[in-house]
Amino acid sequence: MKNLTSTITLFLLCFSLLGYAQQGKTKLKVTGKVIEKISKQPLEYATITLKNTSNPKMIAGGVTNDKGEFAVDVTSGTYDIIVEFISFKSTEIKQKNITDNLSLGTIGLAEDAAQLNEVVVRAEKTTVDIKLDKKVYNVGSDLMVKGGTVSDVLDNIPSVSVDAEGTVSLRGNENVRILIDGRPSNAINITEALRLIPADAIEKVEVVTNPSARYDAEGGGGLLNIILKKGKNQGFNGTIIANTGYPDNHGLSGTLNYKTEKFNLFTTQGYSNRNSPGNAFNNSKNLNEDGTTLNYLYENRENDRYSNGYNGTAGIEWFINKSTSWSNSINYRKSNGDNTDNVFQNNYDSNFIYQYTRNRINEEDSDSENIEFASNFIKNFKKEGHKLSFDISISNNDDKNTALITDTATNTSTVALDNTINNQNQKRNLFVVDYVLPLGKGQQLEAGYRGDFTNLTTDYRVENDGVVNPDFTNTLEYKEKINAIYTQYGIKVNKLSMLFGLRFEDSNIDINQLVTSDFNNKKYNNFFPSAFFTYELSDMSSTSLSYSRRIQRPRGRMLNPFSNLSSNINIFVGNPDLDPSFTDAIDWGYIKRWEKITLNTSLYVNKTTDVFQFARRESGDFVNGVPLIISSPINIGEEYRTGFEFTLNYSPYKWWKLNSNFNFFAVQTRGDFTYTDFNGNKVVQNFDNDATSWSTRLTSKITLPAKIDWQTNMSYNGPQANAQGKRLGVFAMNLAFSKDILKDKGTLAFNVSDVFNSRKMISETFLKRQTSYSEMQWRERQFTLSFTYRFNKPKNEREKPKKNMNEGEMEYQG
Structure with a gap:
């Protein structure tokens, strides 16, 4: 889990690599189920990676479905099997010799307290990530903003309020600089622009009550940086x-x-x-x-x-x-x-x-x-x-x-x-x-x-x-x-x-x-x-x-x-x-x-x-x-x-x-x-x-x-x-x-x-x-x-x- 990027990249490569490595070879199926160790709930989108120990270029993998189940096609050989899910401790099975279809049974993963400090969990509530010069509010399943606009989202964030005319204030101060994706809004009327962008387009809002020198000096009361979604999943x-x-x-x-x-x-x-x-x-x-x-x-x-x-x-x-x-x-x-x-x-x-x-x-x-x-x-x-x-x-x-x-x-x-x-x-x-x-x-x-x-x-x-x-x-x-x-x-x-x-x-x-x-x-x-x-x-x-x-x-x-x-x-x-x-x-x-x-x-x-x-x-x-x-x-x-x-x-x-x-x-x-x-x-x-x-x-x-x-x-x-x-x-x-x-x-x-x-x-x-x-x-x-x-x-x-x-x-x- 320390190198998430490598894991995802390997997962993406598996389809192309298998196409070359498995030509003419008999395919075997490795199956199993991944659950959360304590609650026993299935973990959807857990990653399974199989590395052939004799040929490191031979990599296979897959992800679990909504029931936590997976099925991966491989050729016969000896593999290191890694089961991972973000913010959970990974499980590794070393030197597993696969000569026939194999069921790994149920695999339980435990939460990793150290990694929970490194990730942002967009779950059932808005989460807060405290940094040296700002706070980041990750917009989760906030029910109030469904069908609403950016103005509705801002009005639900602590320290921020939006009055009857749409004026945004931070801790009661209306001198607020509003950025969208780190850039000043290009709208002539920022109030109307905030009412046009749908709430569901927002990934997170950065609230900076006392900005550092990196940011624009504009905004006597601080600044709000609205980050829009850009799709990250494979x-x-x-x-x-x-x-x-x-x-x-x-x-x-x-x-x-x-x-x-x-x-x-x-x-x-x-x-x-x-x-x-x-x-x-x-x-x-x-x-x-x-x-x-x-x-x-x-x-x-x-x-x-x-x-x-x-x-x-x-x-x-x-x-x-x-x-x-x-x-x-x-x-x-x-x-x-x-x-x-x-x-x-x-x-x-x-x-x-x-x-x-x-x-x-x-x-x-x-x-x-x-x-x-x-x-x-x-x-x-x-x-x-x-x-x-x-x-x-x-x-x-x-x-x-x-x-x-x-x-x-x-x-x-x-x-x-x-x-x-x-x-x-x-x-x-x-x-x-x-x-x-x-x-x-x-x-x-x-x-x-x-x-x-x-x-x-x-x-x-x-x-x-x-x-x-x-x-x-x-x-x-x-x-x-x-x-x-x-x-x-x-x-x-x-x-x-x-x-x-x-x-x-x-x-x-x-x-x-x-x-x-x-x-x-x-x-x-x-x-x-x-x-x-x-x-x-x-x-x-x-x-x-x-x-x-x-x-x-x-x-x-x-x-x-x-x-x-x-x-x-x-x-x-x-x-x-x-x-x-x-x-x-x-x-x-x-x-x-x-x-x-x-x-x-x-x-x-x-x-x-x-x-x-x-x-x-x-x-x-x-x-x-x-x-x-x-x-x-x-x-x-x-x-x-x-x-x-x-x-x-x-x-x-x-x-x-x-x-x-x-x-x-x-x-x-x-x-x-x-x-x-x-x-x-x-x-x-x-x-x-x-x-x-x-x-x-x-x-x-x-x-x-x-x-x-x-x-x-x-x-x-x-x-x-x-x-x-x-x-x-x-x-x-x-x-x-x-x-x-x-x-x-x-x-x-x-x-x-x-x-x-x-x-x-x-x-x-x-x-x-x-x-x-x-x-x-x-x-x-x-x-x-x-x-x-x-x-x-x-x-x-x-x-x-x-x-x-x-x-x-x-x-x-x-």
């Missing part, structure tokens, strides 16, 4: 998943691969048809200068979002020789949909006497198309761990969005028509070189280069009754050229592991408003140091201390000063003068394992300068007596974030598994926002704020009689105050059931997302001349039924994880 195998649900949630996806000695063909295909109905309301009270009531506006909103999406990846991995491989893949995503946003604005006077109703209907059509080519070349040298890799990613993304806004009111016969057109094109090229050099026992040196070049053009146009509105029409060109080099040195002395890194990034960014001929260029370069210390207190516990410096660059919607007209009284306006924010992060962690309990804790402190905040201010304009409010992102002074987190895994019985996560943090913000109001007066808005918040999550998985799995997820995100109001707490719960059928080759699963219809964004806002209360629910409660079928593939794969472009660091087992 021969032809795969998984097909179909789902249906209410509201409409229909999909079909599959992961297939064919692997031989020389190459691996893999593909993941998925199609979905969804409706995500949502709703929102915003009740506002407008005030006069003296603080008395001016009027009331109660705004109700209903959304119907219909979408069709296709996501497909196809690729080939070529094993040039034992030390060199070259992978090439193409990913194509296409989606289209329509979103009807129906807004009713009920107006009341100062005594809350009804006046009239305004109805705005926004009929929006969207079309998105993305294509990406990725190539990865890996050369492993003679010395173990000595490696050179090259990665290239070239992508093009087109998003087209058109909307017709109809505005009517009960107090007038006038009908206003607004047409909005938002066309976006993004071209992105990424080039990466990584080199790893072992220097001796427990020492390793790494170095690399990353070039990331992005060109995003946003053409936004608004027409009022056929006439172009210059206030909301612009072409924004965003060009980003980032060149980075890094090096890091790792050393392990006895039980102490240390990793020191330094990254240098040169940023050259153009923000050009072509219609107004306003051209801006921002150049800056920065060093990003990192340091990690880990000490193994015992075989079952470890502690770590880490530091890193990070950056958060503003992009897209945050920069575009002409970006939104969905509401005529609440308008979002981007800020092209936004500067990047910088974060210094310190993290202390501790992990302890007992027989049935695993505890992982963390204390963290982040200091961020030029932090982003969203400021709301009056424009000076009124719509039928209602003040028009503008919301824009701004840079303010400093933010201090301190927190405590723990994750607890507990298995009281074999049939019951519990997982809980708790995060508490305090945020202290210091800074002022100075601007000139519509009357020409200088206004200084103070953003000093002290707030605390917390979140918790509990997952329970129980195996009921008849082998029915029952999973319950409950989460609560606590309230949090800000300088202009507060966000209220939200509780949500999901339920799921599953049952294996067709001799465990198929699985039926049923889940209910948001059982109580309570997953909403609830907030209160207090401005000088307006107070408001709002609730927003992006997607209402959903029911989903799915069917999974696996062929030539075990339900629970036990296999060593494959290195990718972001792996290779010195690891420890906590």
Whole structure:
């Protein structure tokens, strides 16, 4: 079992070698059954290898079926027989003379505790692999994500949450960098992209709360690396998943691969048809200068979002020789949909006497198309761990969005028509070189280069009754050229592991408003140091201390000063003068394992300068007596974030598994926002704020009689105050059931997302001349039924994880 690759290769060679070695010879049959020694359960896909002792080139072999049985054809002779299964101790029968058909009977294999520390077991629960600078969550048979998307997977991972608008946060911090297969997502709208990729396409998610110098410095709150499946098993195998649900949630996806000695063909295909109905309301009270009531506006909103999406990846991995491989893949995503946003604005006077109703209907059509080519070349040298890799990613993304806004009111016969057109094109090229050099026992040196070049053009146009509105029409060109080099040195002395890194990034960014001929260029370069210390207190516990410096660059919607007209009284306006924010992060962690309990804790402190905040201010304009409010992102002074987190895994019985996560943090913000109001007066808005918040999550998985799995997820995100109001707490719960059928080759699963219809964004806002209360629910409660079928593939794969472009660091087992 120490050389899994050799074993698999020998197994693949057996068919071709036997074809030559056995010509003209009588075939004999060797049979038997392989079981787990303790439970007596059959082991499917155990490997049997027979080596002829007089002719080492004569090799025969096979694998067990779902009953643990095997049958291997050989010629007469003397053989060494090896029976193996990953994470189990192998059994070897030496010098077995075979002159006739032979039955080896029942062979029992025992689990190898040492090898269990080396492999990732994708079994009945999500497993965690603790490394020096990250945690890896291997997505197993999580019932909640069947028929779902990447967003659903992320929302089920401890430390990670996805709010009602699809915004991803890590330990309560929204400044998160999201990577897919180690590369920045090439999608213009990452939120929508995560809702398009099917959950079943995910192999694992790497959660890096404090990234080392190897990674992009982007992401003040850390990063998430989503690794997609690429098929690793020998021969032809795969998984097909179909789902249906209410509201409409229909999909079909599959992961297939064919692997031989020389190459691996893999593909993941998925199609979905969804409706995500949502709703929102915003009740506002407008005030006069003296603080008395001016009027009331109660705004109700209903959304119907219909979408069709296709996501497909196809690729080939070529094993040039034992030390060199070259992978090439193409990913194509296409989606289209329509979103009807129906807004009713009920107006009341100062005594809350009804006046009239305004109805705005926004009929929006969207079309998105993305294509990406990725190539990865890996050369492993003679010395173990000595490696050179090259990665290239070239992508093009087109998003087209058109909307017709109809505005009517009960107090007038006038009908206003607004047409909005938002066309976006993004071209992105990424080039990466990584080199790893072992220097001796427990020492390793790494170095690399990353070039990331992005060109995003946003053409936004608004027409009022056929006439172009210059206030909301612009072409924004965003060009980003980032060149980075890094090096890091790792050393392990006895039980102490240390990793020191330094990254240098040169940023050259153009923000050009072509219609107004306003051209801006921002150049800056920065060093990003990192340091990690880990000490193994015992075989079952470890502690770590880490530091890193990070950056958060503003992009897209945050920069575009002409970006939104969905509401005529609440308008979002981007800020092209936004500067990047910088974060210094310190993290202390501790992990302890007992027989049935695993505890992982963390204390963290982040200091961020030029932090982003969203400021709301009056424009000076009124719509039928209602003040028009503008919301824009701004840079303010400093933010201090301190927190405590723990994750607890507990298995009281074999049939019951519990997982809980708790995060508490305090945020202290210091800074002022100075601007000139519509009357020409200088206004200084103070953003000093002290707030605390917390979140918790509990997952329970129980195996009921008849082998029915029952999973319950409950989460609560606590309230949090800000300088202009507060966000209220939200509780949500999901339920799921599953049952294996067709001799465990198929699985039926049923889940209910948001059982109580309570997953909403609830907030209160207090401005000088307006107070408001709002609730927003992006997607209402959903029911989903799915069917999974696996062929030539075990339900629970036990296999060593494959290195990718972001792996290779010195690891420890906590």
